[in-house]
Amino acid sequence: MTSLPFRLSELLRDVRGVRMVAKPFDAAQELGWIPREDTALEEFVDSDVVEAGPFEAREIAQSGVSSFEWFEDGTEKTRLAFFEDFYPGCIACVGAAILKREGREMLHTHGYVDQKTFVAAFEGTQAATRLRERGYEFAQVRADLASGESPSKAIQNRISVERDAKERRIIAKWLEDGNPGWLLVDGGIANILEGKSEFHRIVGVVKSHRKMYFQEREKLEVIQSLRPGQRSPVFLANPLQRRAAYSWYLRLRHSDTQGPFFGLIRVELPPAEESMRYIDDVSSWILAERAPLSLPDVRFDRMIYPIRRVEMYLRSLQPSDAQLTGMVGT
Amino acid sequence: MSEPSQQVIGHVVGTEQSPNTAYKFHFWAELSAPLGIGSLVRVEYGRGEGPAVRIYGVVVEAYAYNDLPNALTDYLGREGTPGGEALTLRPEIRVYEAAVLRRIPEEPVAAVGIGEVYEATAADVRTALCGDKFEGGIPIGFYGMKGKELPVYADPDYILGPEAGHFNITGTSGLAAKTSYIQFLLSSIFQHYEGREDQGIAAVMFNVKGGDLLYLDHAWESPDDASARMYGQVDIPVAPFQSVTYYAPYQSEAHSGLVTLRRHPDLDTSNPTHGFCFGLNTVLQNADVLLSREDLDAKADSFLAFLQNEVVGRDWRVEEDSAPLKVDSLFQLIEAVKQMLAKAEEGRGDYHSHHSATIRKMYNRLEGFRQRFSGLIASQTEEVPPLPARFEDRHVYVVDVAQCSADAQDLIFAAVISELRNRMEEGNLGVRRLIVVVDELNKYAPSGGRETHVMRSLRDIAARGRYLGLVLFSAQQFRSRVDPQIVGNCANSAFGNIQLEELTHPTYTVYPPAVREKLATADPGELMVRHPHFSQPLFIRFPLPTCLRGTDGMRKFPVNRQSLEDEIMRVAKSIDPHIAPAVVRDLLAAVPVEDRESRLRRILEGLAEEKRNEGRQVKEVIQRCGGRAQEMKAGPPVPVADPEDPFS
Numbered sequence: 001m002t003s004l005p006f007r008l009s010e011l012l013r014d015v016r017g018v019r020m021v022a023k024p025f026d027a028a029q030e031l032g033w034i035p036r037e038d039t040a041l042e043e044f045v046d047s048d049v050v051e052a053g054p055f056e057a058r059e060i061a062q063s064g065v066s067s068f069e070w071f072e073d074g075t076e077k078t079r080l081a082f083f084e085d086f087y088p089g090c091i092a093c094v095g096a097a098i099l100k101r102e103g104r105e106m107l108h109t110h111g112y113v114d115q116k117t118f119v120a121a122f123e124g125t126q127a128a129t130r131l132r133e134r135g136y137e138f139a140q141v142r143a144d145l146a147s148g149e150s151p152s153k154a155i156q157n158r159i160s161v162e163r164d165a166k167e168r169r170i171i172a173k174w175l176e177d178g179n180p181g182w183l184l185v186d187g188g189i190a191n192i193l194e195g196k197s198e199f200h201r202i203v204g205v206v207k208s209h210r211k212m213y214f215q216e217r218e219k220l221e222v223i224q225s226l227r228p229g230q231r232s233p234v235f236l237a238n239p240l241q242r243r244a245a246y247s248w249y250l251r252l253r254h255s256d257t258q259g260p261f262f263g264l265i266r267v268e269l270p271p272a273e274e275s276m277r278y279i280d281d282v283s284s285w286i287l288a289e290r291a292p293l294s295l296p297d298v299r300f301d302r303m304i305y306p307i308r309r310v311e312m313y314l315r316s317l318q319p320s321d322a323q324l325t326g327m328v329g330t
Numbered sequence: 331m332s333e334p335s336q337q338v339i340g341h342v343v344g345t346e347q348s349p350n351t352a353y354k355f356h357f358w359a360e361l362s363a364p365l366g367i368g369s370l371v372r373v374e375y376g377r378g379e380g381p382a383v384r385i386y387g388v389v390v391e392a393y394a395y396n397d398l399p400n401a402l403t404d405y406l407g408r409e410g411t412p413g414g415e416a417l418t419l420r421p422e423i424r425v426y427e428a429a430v431l432r433r434i435p436e437e438p439v440a441a442v443g444i445g446e447v448y449e450a451t452a453a454d455v456r457t458a459l460c461g462d463k464f465e466g467g468i469p470i471g472f473y474g475m476k477g478k479e480l481p482v483y484a485d486p487d488y489i490l491g492p493e494a495g496h497f498n499i500t501g502t503s504g505l506a507a508k509t510s511y512i513q514f515l516l517s518s519i520f521q522h523y524e525g526r527e528d529q530g531i532a533a534v535m536f537n538v539k540g541g542d543l544l545y546l547d548h549a550w551e552s553p554d555d556a557s558a559r560m561y562g563q564v565d566i567p568v569a570p571f572q573s574v575t576y577y578a579p580y581q582s583e584a585h586s587g588l589v590t591l592r593r594h595p596d597l598d599t600s601n602p603t604h605g606f607c608f609g610l611n612t613v614l615q616n617a618d619v620l621l622s623r624e625d626l627d628a629k630a631d632s633f634l635a636f637l638q639n640e641v642v643g644r645d646w647r648v649e650e651d652s653a654p655l656k657v658d659s660l661f662q663l664i665e666a667v668k669q670m671l672a673k674a675e676e677g678r679g680d681y682h683s684h685h686s687a688t689i690r691k692m693y694n695r696l697e698g699f700r701q702r703f704s705g706l707i708a709s710q711t712e713e714v715p716p717l718p719a720r721f722e723d724r725h726v727y728v729v730d731v732a733q734c735s736a737d738a739q740d741l742i743f744a745a746v747i748s749e750l751r752n753r754m755e756e757g758n759l760g761v762r763r764l765i766v767v768v769d770e771l772n773k774y775a776p777s778g779g780r781e782t783h784v785m786r787s788l789r790d791i792a793a794r795g796r797y798l799g800l801v802l803f804s805a806q807q808f809r810s811r812v813d814p815q816i817v818g819n820c821a822n823s824a825f826g827n828i829q830l831e832e833l834t835h836p837t838y839t840v841y842p843p844a845v846r847e848k849l850a851t852a853d854p855g856e857l858m859v860r861h862p863h864f865s866q867p868l869f870i871r872f873p874l875p876t877c878l879r880g881t882d883g884m885r886k887f888p889v890n891r892q893s894l895e896d897e898i899m900r901v902a903k904s905i906d907p908h909i910a911p912a913v914v915r916d917l918l919a920a921v922p923v924e925d926r927e928s929r930l931r932r933i934l935e936g937l938a939e940e941k942r943n944e945g946r947q948v949k950e951v952i953q954r955c956g957g958r959a960q961e962m963k964a965g966p967p968v969p970v971a972d973p974e975d976p977f978s
Contacts, residue, residue, distance in 0.1 A: 065417075101417075104417065104419040105419055289417055291407050291408065291409075291416040291417070292404075292407045292416045292418060293406055293407030295398075295407070296399040296403070305418050306418050309418070309421070312421075
């Protein structure tokens with residue numbers, strides 16, 4: 001693959017129907033995407049509780065120490081570049097990295113970093129054809145318009161797929177290398193495990209709550225009432241989607257005025273029997289990671305600081321807004 | 331660009347909010363990088379097909395921060411508890427702002443690009459400071475952290491002339507900035523300046539405080555290792571000055587003693603201090619130093635000119651038919667003026683159109699000179715000038731004025747500076763370069779002050795001295811209070827520890843805040859220097875002087891205090907060997923306590939005169955010059971108060 005043309009407008013100049021977008025807006029703003037890390041519930045599902053005992057809050061004995069040594073995160077940055085017959089095209093940069101904490105310093109990637117910049121264009125458009133012909137890095141977007149999927153949602157999902165792929169690849173490499181120590185992943189691990197049920201020292205921390213894993217009001221009430229340092233019983237998440245994982249809710253912080261999701265995370269472990277031995281330990285380690293605070297990130301109540309460090313590192317590698325505008329070339 | 335590779339310690343950054351310019355750039359560096367205000371760095375970059383660029387810079391500001399948006403975040407994160415350690419350290423960064431010292435290639439003068447930053451090596455320091463542009467550099471200090479000092483060389487043509495010249499040093503007194511640095515500079519110049527003998531170099535210094543400069547020919551007894559190492563690096567022997575001559579004013583008209591703390595039998599044997607006194611011409615030439623602004627009105631100035639042009643050095647007659655009076659000394663001049671006054675008061679109230687009040691005022695002032703500057707001004711004897719007829723190579727001449735009154739200091743300073751200026755004009759210095767060291771410059775050349783003869787001389791030296799071989803090394807505590815013409819003509823400047831109040835003066839606003847703050851806290855032996863080849867000020871340190879310090883010298887050679895009474899006894903014995911000491915003691919015991927010292931001095935002068943006249947009237951002289959108050963009427967003329975003359 002060839003790297004991106006310095007000026008996309010030059011490449012697509014003679015493509016009929018293409019209109020470049022000069023506004024230096026993030027695609028999320030321009031296309032009205034909903035931020036991924038929101039807490040707006042979209043669905044309620046019912047999950048099987050796999051931990052014995054009543055469904056009630058469990059107090060975590062906090063040791064103040066953490067066995068997490070590795071931290072993984074992925075990022076994406078998207079710039080609306082053009083429209084072709086009202087179908088948007090974007091320049092996107094996705095990346096993933098794992099940083100290792102040595103002592104109290106987090107400085108080393110140990111080579112676990114992968115990032116790419118590409119154009120996302122709709123299948124069948126002339127822009128996609130031109131990019132493919134010239135051998136440029138691009139991602140083809142398919143949209144099921146008949147089923148009501150919007151073009152902007154489709155392109156957002158396509159870019160997320162690229163990001164997930166990067167994350168999956170880098171974690172797979174980490175696993176292959178047989179590194180000692182525990183890895184804390186930002187987001188769920190179920191799609192990384194792809195249905196495999198063997199034990200790995202990988203923990204996922206999910207900050208978004210678009211899906212609630214219980215429907216019964218009593219259970220929801222238990223989760224909502226969790227106090228800082230308390231967790232829910234463990235349940236099996238997504239068992240039918242080859243994305244199964246042992247999971248539980250954990251309250252990091254509390255605020256009377258910030259709503260029920262403030263400080264609430266969902267933790268995932270591989271769906272292996274051995275994982276059950278680590279539920280309280282992992283919870284304790286995560287609670288120990290509450291300091292330092294991740295401000296000024298708006299998700300500071302749920303964001304583990306080392307994950308913020310990985311995100312900062314990845315953002316430092318991303319092309320700047322000016323660079324992206326230059327790539328669009330308007 | 332064949333510099334041996336080094337470890338990169340930082341990286342240049344330029345952002346939209348703080349972009350780099352052609353003269354300033356920013357970089358971040360490792361936390362462990364040995365960098366601070368004044369550190370030199372080398373930057374290398376090259377993009378595309380253009381030539382590789384090397385930038386030399388000096389750090390002028392330093393910043394440190396982490397990813398906290400505000401203090402409240404830290405407070406919240408620590409839940410209000412300051413102690414304790416989080417599992418992950420926040421990233422901490424050191425960002426520096428540097429000023430460009432030099433770029434290679436020198437053109438185009440473009441903005442500093444993004445590149446790698448290296449700690450400056452010895453070769454870098456030399457290149458950054460244009461050491462490759464001149465030969466025979468003079469070490470003026472050392473750059474770098476303690477224990478890793480690198481010599482800093484300056485172009486001799488820009489310190490000693492003719493290209494530029496002079497050195498001005500500012501620093502708080504007592505913090506080893508001024509005198510010590512000047513001593514180091516002189517050692518360095520004497521060692522590294524290339525001319526010899528009549529092409530050589532010498533220095534004239536004024537000792538204005540205690541025993542500061544009175545032991546330059548004696549070795550410092552306990553040189554520290556760091557200083558010895560620095561001297562070794564630049565091939566300066568750890569030894570005192572080899573050739574030093576000291577001068578001090580005579581204590582009395584009788585040339586009986588010297589007004590100096592350098593009085594010890596060992597010193598008198600090894601390198602005695604030479605006495606000096608000024609004659610009438612010198613006094614009149616520098617009268618503006620001794621007279622106040624109120625004294626020197628137009629009428630007084632005119633009368634003084636009359637004395638200089640018509641009276642002094644001539645066979646003067648008060649009237650055409652009167653006996654001629656030789657006027658070669660202050661005493662004779664006073665006598666002449668006294669006659670003029672008598673003549674004026676006898677007649678129309680004036681003499682040669684000079685009003686009797688004016689004449690009386692000058693009579694009183696001249697008489698006052700004789701009494702106030704006894705010893706320094708020869709009222710009846712020949713002038714014995716300080717300084718030799720020709721200066722010798724690598725020789726230091728110290729004029730000690732520390733024990734003199736402020737007026738006497740001014741007179742000595744003005745007379746010596748005028749003399750040097752005259753010799754400079756005549757090309758008669760005897761050496762190619764003569765360095766004159768002037769401390770307390772703000773006293774002799776204050777900003778906004780009256781233009782005195784001293785100030786004119788100093789301005790002239792500062793403006794033209796570098797062509798003519800007279801170099802001014804000046805020092806003061808407050809640069810802001812010095813005549814701007816003089817400091818403006820000093821191509822080289824050094825700044826030691828400076829008080830914060832002084833740093834608020836606009837003179838210092840050209841320096842970044844961090845540089846000013848560093849100046850306010852500079853340790854002894856630390857200086858910031860400016861030199862024509864350095865495009866930015868440079869922080870250096872210098873070794874302690876190799877000479878015996880004043881306080882140590884005074885401890886080692888305590889002052890041999892001979893009282894005035896002892897001196898009177900000695901002179902009395904030399905006049906009349908048979909006089910009994912008890913008689914003299916009884917006579918001296920009768921001298922009133924009030925103003926006793928000046929009475930004793932008058933006795934000493936009277937005895938000296940008696941001795942010159944080969945008289946033997948010891949008792950009479952003592953009684954006349956210093957006896958009881960009622961006997962004083964028989965003494966020298968006493969100024970007459972004139973109710974119409976407000977200045978009498």
